[in-house]
Amino acid sequence: MKTNSDKLSSLAAVFASFCAFFTASGVLALFLQSWDTGLLGILGSLVPYLGGWLCAVGILKLSARLLPDRDAEEERAAFGDEGELHENKYSLKSDIYASVLTLAVLLLLNFALSFFADGKSAEFSAAALVIGAFLKPFCEETYFRYGVSVTLMRSGKLSRSMAVAVSAVLFALIHKASAMPFALVAGVLLGLLATRHTDRKDGFRRGAVCSLAVHSAYNLILYAVLYWRCI
Numbered sequence: 001m002k003t004n005s006d007k008l009s010s011l012a013a014v015f016a017s018f019c020a021f022f023t024a025s026g027v028l029a030l031f032l033q034s035w036d037t038g039l040l041g042i043l044g045s046l047v048p049y050l051g052g053w054l055c056a057v058g059i060l061k062l063s064a065r066l067l068p069d070r071d072a073e074e075e076r077a078a079f080g081d082e083g084e085l086h087e088n089k090y091s092l093k094s095d096i097y098a099s100v101l102t103l104a105v106l107l108l109l110n111f112a113l114s115f116f117a118d119g120k121s122a123e124f125s126a127a128a129l130v131i132g133a134f135l136k137p138f139c140e141e142t143y144f145r146y147g148v149s150v151t152l153m154r155s156g157k158l159s160r161s162m163a164v165a166v167s168a169v170l171f172a173l174i175h176k177a178s179a180m181p182f183a184l185v186a187g188v189l190l191g192l193l194a195t196r197h198t199d200r201k202d203g204f205r206r207g208a209v210c211s212l213a214v215h216s217a218y219n220l221i222l223y224a225v226l227y228w229r230c231i
Contacts (some may be wrong), residue, residue: 006068010156011166014148018055018170025052046131047137051106055141060147067155084145090206092196099210102193106186106218116191123131137215144171144187145194146208160198164191190215 028048068087151165157231169186193213197203 007156007158009067010063010151010158013067014151014166014170017059017063017143017147018173020059021052023052024055025049028052032120032209038066042111044209046135049136050139053143057147058096058144060143060151064155067151069154083112089202092179095196095206095210097103098193098196102211103214103217105189106214107221108186108217109182110222133216133219133223135211137212137219140171140174140206141190141194141215145190145211149191149195149198149207150201150204154201154204158209160195164188164195167191 025048028051029045032043032047038048148167148170149163150168152158153160158166165188166193170186171187171190174178190211192215194207195204196207197208198207
């Protein structure tokens, strides 16, 4: 009974944070809708996104204090209070292989789907490059692949497959309708990469770094192709 209660509580925390993301970004976008040119236009689109992300992460941080972390006691018993990393359990080579494989699959999927896509390419700009290849991937990976996974798997004791599925669906919902199917698949692949090491909390962090690297590299490659088409 306690386990079911923990699962429901962790799911409620995740969905509350996701609703806060949409609500805060929507309200800020409404206030900043007049900022539509030049630097103000960039800030007008970026500030609502960052505001929503901060609210979502803040709610997950608060839930981490309220929800039980049932792995913490096991970690202290197994590794001691010093928290030795035991690097032999985490192979850098395997992380690199998994990240490269995930990136390759995402690029192949994008290439295959491009045959069926019928849309205009976005205009290339330095600001779009920084935001799309670095800032947004950082926000999305820290929230969806790290925050959501930690909340569901450590506090709620949900299975890895369920946590990946929930985070992938939520990740898809922040994209345009035409991009949702690909975002859903990308969310699953990045979620599987990010949750490869879940025996300790630093394993979640390591996985999030891998998914962030792949996400940024993927967007950078797309922007490089876009730049090549524009010149």
